[in-house]
Amino acid sequence: MSNQEPIHSFSSRILVLPEANIDTDQIIPARFLTTTTKVGLGKVAFNDWRYTADGSNKPHILNEIDPTEHRVLVGGNNFGCGSSREHAPWALMDYGFQAVISTEIADIFKSNCLKNGLLPVVVSKDVHDKLLANPQQRVTIDLQNNALTLEDGTVITFEVEAFARQCLLEGVDAMGWLLKRLPDIEKFEQSHGKAA
Amino acid sequence: MTAKSLFEKVWDAHVVEPEGADKPAVLYIDLHLVHEVTSPQAFSELDARGLKVRRPDRTFATLDHSIPTLRPDADGNRPYVTAQAKKQVETLEANAATHGLRLFGYDAENRGVVHVIGPEMGLTQPGYTVVCGDSHTSTHGAFGCIAFGIGTSEVGHVLATQCLAQRKPKTMRITVDGKLQPGVTGKDVALTVIATLGFSGGTGYALEYAGDVIRDLDMEGRMTVCNLSIEAGARCGMIAPDQKTIDWLRGRQYVPQGEAYDEAAKGWLALASDEGAVFDKEIRIDGSTIEPMATWGTSPDQGAAIVRGVPVADNEDQERALKYMGFTGGEAREVEKVDVVFIGSCTNGRMADLRAAAAIMKGRKVAPGVRALVVPGSEWVRLEAEKEGLHEIFLDAGAEWRLPGCSMCIAMNGDFVSPGQLAVSTSNRNFEGRQGPGSRTVLASPATAAASAVAGHVADPRQFMALEEA
Ligand code: SF4
Numbered sequence A: 001m002s003n004q005e006p007i008h009s010f011s012s013r014i015l016v017l018p019e020a021n022i023d024t025d026q027i028i029p030a031r032f033l034t035t036t037t038k039v040g041l042g043k044v045a046f047n048d049w050r051y052t053a054d055g056s057n058k059p060h061i062l063n064e065i066d067p068t069e070h071r072v073l074v075g076g077n078n079f080g081c082g083s084s085r086e087h088a089p090w091a092l093m094d095y096g097f098q099a100v101i102s103t104e105i106a107d108i109f110k111s112n113c114l115k116n117g118l119l120p121v122v123v124s125k126d127v128h129d130k131l132l133a134n135p136q137q138r139v140t141i142d143l144q145n146n147a148l149t150l151e152d153g154t155v156i157t158f159e160v161e162a163f164a165r166q167c168l169l170e171g172v173d174a175m176g177w178l179l180k181r182l183p184d185i186e187k188f189e190q191s192h193g194k195a196a
Numbered sequence B: 001m002t003a004k005s006l007f008e009k010v011w012d013a014h015v016v017e018p019e020g021a022d023k024p025a026v027l028y029i030d031l032h033l034v035h036e037v038t039s040p041q042a043f044s045e046l047d048a049r050g051l052k053v054r055r056p057d058r059t060f061a062t063l064d065h066s067i068p069t070l071r072p073d074a075d076g077n078r079p080y081v082t083a084q085a086k087k088q089v090e091t092l093e094a095n096a097a098t099h100g101l102r103l104f105g106y107d108a109e110n111r112g113v114v115h116v117i118g119p120e121m122g123l124t125q126p127g128y129t130v131v132c133g134d135s136h137t138s139t140h141g142a143f144g145c146i147a148f149g150i151g152t153s154e155v156g157h158v159l160a161t162q163c164l165a166q167r168k169p170k171t172m173r174i175t176v177d178g179k180l181q182p183g184v185t186g187k188d189v190a191l192t193v194i195a196t197l198g199f200s201g202g203t204g205y206a207l208e209y210a211g212d213v214i215r216d217l218d219m220e221g222r223m224t225v226c227n228l229s230i231e232a233g234a235r236c237g238m239i240a241p242d243q244k245t246i247d248w249l250r251g252r253q254y255v256p257q258g259e260a261y262d263e264a265a266k267g268w269l270a271l272a273s274d275e276g277a278v279f280d281k282e283i284r285i286d287g288s289t290i291e292p293m294a295t296w297g298t299s300p301d302q303g304a305a306i307v308r309g310v311p312v313a314d315n316e317d318q319e320r321a322l323k324y325m326g327f328t329g330g331e332a333r334e335v336e337k338v339d340v341v342f343i344g345s346c347t348n349g350r351m352a353d354l355r356a357a358a359a360i361m362k363g364r365k366v367a368p369g370v371r372a373l374v375v376p377g378s379e380w381v382r383l384e385a386e387k388e389g390l391h392e393i394f395l396d397a398g399a400e401w402r403l404p405g406c407s408m409c410i411a412m413n414g415d416f417v418s419p420g421q422l423a424v425s426t427s428n429r430n431f432e433g434r435q436g437p438g439s440r441t442v443l444a445s446p447a448t449a450a451a452s453a454v455a456g457h458v459a460d461p462r463q464f465m466a467l468e469e470a
Helices: A087-095 A107-116 A125-133 A162-170 A174-179 A182-191 B006-012 B040-049 B083-099 B114-120 B135-143 B152-161 B186-197 B212-216 B219-232 B243-249 B259-269 B316-325 B351-361 B379-388 B390-397 B446-455 B462-469
Strands: A009-017 A070-075 A099-102 A119-122 A138-142 A147-149 A155-157 B015-017 B025-028 B031-035 B059-062 B102-104 B129-132 B146-149 B163-166 B170-177 B205-210 B236-238 B281-286 B293-295 B303-305 B340-343 B371-374 B422-425 B440-443
Touching: A009 A125, A070 A125, A087 A107, A099 A125, A107 A119, A107 A162, A107 B152, A162 A174, A174 B152, A174 B163, A182 B015, A182 B025, B006 B146, B006 B205, B006 B236, B031 B114, B031 B152, B040 B083, B040 B152, B059 B083, B059 B114, B083 B102, B114 B129, B114 B135, B114 B219, B114 B379, B129 B135, B135 B146, B135 B219, B135 B236, B135 B243, B146 B236, B152 B163, B170 B186, B170 B212, B186 B219, B186 B281, B186 B293, B186 B303, B205 B219, B219 B236, B219 B243, B219 B351, B243 B259, B340 B351, B340 B446, B351 B379, B351 B390, B351 B446, B351 B462, B371 B390, B379 B390, B422 B446, B446 B462
Parallel strands: A009 A070, A070 A099, A099 A119, B031 B059, B031 B129, B059 B102, B129 B146, B170 B205, B170 B281, B205 B236, B340 B371, B340 B422, B422 B440
Antiparallel strands: A009 A138, A138 A147, A147 A155, B015 B025, B025 B163, B293 B303, B293 B440
């Protein structure tokens, strides 16, 4: 059993949200965290940016695009800071995103993304500027080669932690990987005075 | 032997399998704390795989995030914000029963905010690795623990294996030298550290706080400092255990008792960073220059000494933040009229925090038009405070006295700040809408929050302290 389908390479138009420091409370406000499942959170992704208090649409790009056409989210500097809520990547993926690009991506959010198959791509300020300058462009993300190709042909490589990358490419299941280590974990508990 | 830092000593003692180029370390977890919001999907994953919680004895659950802080009605019905919130609580109750976990539920004398009750009961012990599906797990680092927040997938990993796949972070030591001025608290130190490091300055690092100012803080103050590590992007922040740590934990429910405690304490004192330990980064702050702080923007690093007023924006982000807050660069904080004051949360919901707030509210009244909410961090804090009569001070001043919970820190239980209202809050995040859609948040210490409640505007607490001395 694995958490997600293997990811290799895909092309899509980007969607730019240029605000800096987009935090997890913007991605999914806390009052939507009372759910006990992972499904259906796309409709409340960026809820307070998209809807007024009475639930009607605000004029926001996220209400206007076709999510299937824009599977790469380009955020302003420093994306995903704040809480550990995995509801943030669940909401972004349910909306339709498969990758998030920024100059910096917060630790826990990044780790949560990788566990769900939402690819976090950290780029330099130069590349980020190019994406922001042409927010209509199509990009290609190739995880096999760690390559991001912009519409003007610029190709850059990005880093993904090796184990997380293997999990994504091969559909390896991190939980299964840990479960295989149970005999060693038990030995560790015995030798370190941590047995039950 | 090479000199080791506190972080390295605790890390090394928990490595089941070391990391390699293509794989993370398998890190053993001593204590796993669970709450209703980030756990249901992890239990579902276990159920789907036919797995059981591997170490129920190392797993403890509480109800804090989505529970009401108002009392139940005469029939015992609790005023949940939605049916879904009630269902979430019932889901954790059911999961705890199925897996044989200790749940500090409504009937428990220790129920409370997860990062308040862990240390309070002595579940948190020096040298431990502690995780929870909540980013402020860094709080427990005040006891010399590697403590960090995890996502729900990882909650599942720990439930099933008591381990996590982790890469070792870099280390940074933040030394706060000197002596704090009167009226300056741990919260002011923390907000100064974050303002110095910046929003993401700690990303990728484990922090160690050191120096005379940190040594002089009480354990509550140290917890506040470690709690806010995540607001500079660091997943964990730690302080070496000392005699204060040992005295504070002695006799608590889950620590070893009697001679066994003294034996354990010897080991805990040895955890301090060795002379000559090397850090990837070192920062020094002169503690004697720190003054009562308040944030002026929409991220926790956008804070400044209250006496210095609102800074003039020098970039687009700051302009946007000021615009959201409705503040003008250069203005004095006293012009900022306050609608709500929230005293509570895992950052500042402990006895020392409530005492500091009560000292200012005593014999005074909350200003007309201000709603003040005091929410103890745990049942134990609530009962202690009531024993000391603090609740009467708050009630006499015109504040509300609630049951323990996260309440307006995260505003998912029905306690929230209305659109456009300005709150002075002792919690940890001032993001847009954090305390309710359209809410505006100023983060500050309990003393500053209480002073602001009484003054009706953002206020430096020292003016009220000086009055008392005169
Ligand atoms: S008080 Fe706030 S920060 Fe602390 S655990 Fe609750 S919601 Fe999280």
